[in-house]
Amino acid sequence: MSTLRIGGIASGFDTEQIVRDLMRVERLKVDKLFQNKQIIEWKKEQFRESINSVRSFRDNYFNVLRPQTNMMSSAALKKVKATSGDTDLVTVTANSDALVGNSTFKVLQSAKTAVAASQGLTSQVGSADAITSLTITDTKNAIGVTLNGVTKNITITAGDYDSLDDLKGEIQGKLDAAFGEGRIVVGETDSRLTFNPQHASDTLGFFSNTYTSNGEVNEADILAVLKITSGLSNRLNLNDSLEAVSSKLQGGPLDFGEGDGSSFSLKINGKEIVLNKTDTFKAVIDKINTSGAGVHASYSTFSDTITIKSLATGAGHITTDNGGNFFSALGITVNEENGKMGESGRDAVFEINGVQGVRSSNTFAVDGITYTINKEIEEGSPSAAVNISTEVNTDGIFDTIEKFVNDYNSLIDGINGKLSEELFRGFFPLTDEQKESMSEKEIELWEEKAKSGMMRKEPALENMLREMRSALYDKVGDFHLTELGIQTSSNYLDKGKLVLTNGGSTLRDAIAANPDKVMEIFTKRSDIAYSPNLTAEQRAQRYTDSGLAHRLSDILNNNIRTTRDNSGRKGVLLERTGIEGDITQFNNYLDRQINDVNKRIDRVNEMLIRKEEQYHRQFTSMEKALQQLYSQGDWLSMQMNSMSQMNR
Numbered sequence: 264m265s266t267l268r269i270g271g272i273a274s275g276f277d278t279e280q281i282v283r284d285l286m287r288v289e290r291l292k293v294d295k296l297f298q299n300k301q302i303i304e305w306k307k308e309q310f311r312e313s314i315n316s317v318r319s320f321r322d323n324y325f326n327v328l329r330p331q332t333n334m335m336s337s338a339a340l341k342k343v344k345a346t347s348g349d350t351d352l353v354t355v356t357a358n359s360d361a362l363v364g365n366s367t368f369k370v371l372q373s374a375k376t377a378v379a380a381s382q383g384l385t386s387q388v389g390s391a392d393a394i395t396s397l398t399i400t401d402t403k404n405a406i407g408v409t410l411n412g413v414t415k416n417i418t419i420t421a422g423d424y425d426s427l428d429d430l431k432g433e434i435q436g437k438l439d440a441a442f443g444e445g446r447i448v449v450g451e452t453d454s455r456l457t458f459n460p461q462h463a464s465d466t467l468g469f470f471s472n473t474y475t476s477n478g479e480v481n482e483a484d485i486l487a488v489l490k491i492t493s494g495l496s497n498r499l500n501l502n503d504s505l506e507a508v509s510s511k512l513q514g515g516p517l518d519f520g521e522g523d524g525s526s527f528s529l530k531i532n533g534k535e536i537v538l539n540k541t542d543t544f545k546a547v548i549d550k551i552n553t554s555g556a557g558v559h560a561s562y563s564t565f566s567d568t569i570t571i572k573s574l575a576t577g578a579g580h581i582t583t584d585n586g587g588n589f590f591s592a593l594g595i596t597v598n599e600e601n602g603k604m605g606e607s608g609r610d611a612v613f614e615i616n617g618v619q620g621v622r623s624s625n626t627f628a629v630d631g632i633t634y635t636i637n638k639e640i641e642e643g644s645p646s647a648a649v650n651i652s653t654e655v656n657t658d659g660i661f662d663t664i665e666k667f668v669n670d671y672n673s674l675i676d677g678i679n680g681k682l683s684e685e686l687f688r689g690f691f692p693l694t695d696e697q698k699e700s701m702s703e704k705e706i707e708l709w710e711e712k713a714k715s716g717m718m719r720k721e722p723a724l725e726n727m728l729r730e731m732r733s734a735l736y737d738k739v740g741d742f743h744l745t746e747l748g749i750q751t752s753s754n755y756l757d758k759g760k761l762v763l764t765n766g767g768s769t770l771r772d773a774i775a776a777n778p779d780k781v782m783e784i785f786t787k788r789s790d791i792a793y794s795p796n797l798t799a800e801q802r803a804q805r806y807t808d809s810g811l812a813h814r815l816s817d818i819l820n821n822n823i824r825t826t827r828d829n830s831g832r833k834g835v836l837l838e839r840t841g842i843e844g845d846i847t848q849f850n851n852y853l854d855r856q857i858n859d860v861n862k863r864i865d866r867v868n869e870m871l872i873r874k875e876e877q878y879h880r881q882f883t884s885m886e887k888a889l890q891q892l893y894s895q896g897d898w899l900s901m902q903m904n905s906m907s908q909m910n911r
Contacts, residue, residue: 293867294694300860301692306717307853310840313678313724317823317836320674324667325816332663334812339663340782342656345632349649354635361631361653370646371612373636374576374625379605381594383567386513388467388497389450389457390490397424400483402473408441409468409496410460415441419485427451456489460497464565468496498564501545508544514594518587529586531556531571538586569593573608577623580607611636657774660781664770665763668749672760675731678724679758686716723835727822732759734806734814739784744811747773747781785812793817795828 323332330338338359345357353368401421408415417437424430428451435449447467450457460467471486474493486493499508509517519540520527526539534556538547544562551560551571558581560571573581580603583590590597590604597604611622613636615629625636632653640646690713698706718724735744736751744750748769752760763770774781787810791801806814824834825845832838833847841847841854 290871293864293871296860296864296867297694298692300857300864302717303853303856303860305692305714307840307857309681309714309717310721310836310853311842313681313718314823314836314840314842316674316677317727317819318842320670321816321819321823323670325812325819334663334667334785335788335810335816337782337786340660340785341778342659342663343631343653344656344659345651345653347649347651349647350637352636352638352646353649353651354637355651356633357653358628358631358633363653363655365653366616366651367614367648368634368651369614369648370636370638370640371614371619372609372642372645373638373640374611374623375609375639376576377573377579377581377605377608378570379581379590379595380570381568383463383513384499384562384569384594385497385511385567386515387457387459388469388495389452390455391492392490393454394427394430394456394488394490395454396488397427397430398422399424399430399485399488403471403481403484405471405473406485407470407472408438408447409466409470410442410446411466413442417441427454427456431456456491463567466496466498466564468494468498470494498567499544499562501548501562502543504540505538505542505544505547506540509592512592512594514588514592517589517592520587527586527589529589530582530584531558532582536586538589569595571595571605575608575623576611576625577608578610581605609642612642655775655778657771657778660774660778661767661771664747664749664781665767668761668763675728675759678728681718682720682724682728684716684719686719687712690715723822723839727818727836728759730818731815734818735761735811737814739787739810742780742784744784747784783810785810788813793820795821795824795826795832 323329324334326333327336330336333339341359343357343359343361343363345355345361347353347355347368352370399419399421404419404421406417406419408417417434417440419430419433419437424433431449431451434456438447438449439445446461446465448459448461450459458467458469469486469491470493471484473481474484474486475481480487482488484493499511505517506519509515509519518527519525525541526537528535528537530536531551531554534554536550536554536556538550542550548560548562548569551558557574558571559574560569562569571581573579580601582602583597583604584602585591585597595604611625611627613620613622613634620629627634632651638646690709692713693701693706693709701709732751745764748764748767749761750764752762787808789805789808791797791805791808793805793813793816797805805817809817820834822834822836823842825837825842825847827833833845837845837847837851839852841849841851
């Protein structure tokens, strides 16, 4: 709460301004503390950027969840390339366990899923009942006809027709004129009209805009006369209810069972599924697909068929209890004795070097090679023998090591850049008051220099880089990294970067000559597992027994480990500055320094408040003294004037 003060009444001084000027000098102490705090925060920010770089490098190259780039794993450095002599028949890939050499592969039969499929689901499009009236009324004689998505309106001549044959001829002529002769054939059976498209895949539908009036069927409408429901189609509508679908099925209607007849259940591969009259046809399909029965059902409007396939290939049938007459109404044959429906699945049968094998899938692994059969081969029609060759993937191994070297160089280059960054000692963080007198560009240039050198010669990072260089320089058993054509740059400005000698050709030759040796230099594993609590002797033994990748991994873990050792400490860098997402984000050395500065700022602010109050009290006392002096002067002046008048 601010205090209203009116100063300078007696002295005429602007005491408020004088106090502000005095306090400006006093506040330099707080400004200095704020600058110190900002420097620590900048340092923490840059430190965490370096930690994130280290974490990214570790997660890419020393992570068991990424075997293809994990330099501690043989999967990254023992790459085998497999080649098929006929990729149309079979494709192959090899993992690090695959044997190098040639083999022959023959498909005796491919694997196949069990499948059950209907023919045509819907009944023939036409009159539901016998046509009893042959009177076509004017204005209610237009039919909308849709054929394969193309809709045309045909208008039948109004009047009375002597016979159904005459009416059929009238309709046939209009359809031929609209869609072409023979595209839709009108037939007659038992006083009912039928409409047959030229092709089984044709989608045909009828509608009329005057079919209903006030919610009731208009008996004078031409479709009502023809005993055809408006919207009738030779395809099922996925949004129709199961009850509506039931009336359109050739093998229908569905038996909804006893009781209220609103639902029934069926089993597929032993999984029970409950279907309701009100379920849409799409919902029915979804229930089958999510039932856990291991099948997938789908409806094709093109072929007007429903297909149910096993999710997995292999020998076996899809079984059902038919739920009354559900599948038979859909046109799918069910064996009443065993509940099997459709065609059975089958296993893949093959030969490798004359030895026969059987698998339930067309993709399978044998001796480190994954085979994928791409053609359907029927039983009794074996394929020709295909040559499969496997060889060391020199290019793949080289690319992995080259990328590792490049990323290692990028990591240490970024950290070394921070460690050697120039420190501009005269550039301190700007106060708010200083920023007010500067342009944005001036502030940007100033802070660029003020932030420079925050991590110059930072001991924790220097120690980490020194250990990494030593780990790569020391021998692994009798092998040295230089034998692979990888050595430290001779340019001191590179500060430990790795280079591939002879443009990488030495490394390629080493991989081709002895890939196991290359792998061992990186992936050799000690019997002593990593732990932050190892004794000095155990650490030394683990270091000696380990390959380069394990050595580097240990060093990085010692610096950015999020687990604690027996003394409660995490990684060296995390203890120093912390990292987001971990408890050290707010509990670390630099944050503790920031908290100390904040406490000092609070104490100094309290002192400044008291100092400001003291100045105001002093000026108030001065004003009172001056007021008293002026009053006394006025009294003396009055007394002297009185005496002067008495002496006259």
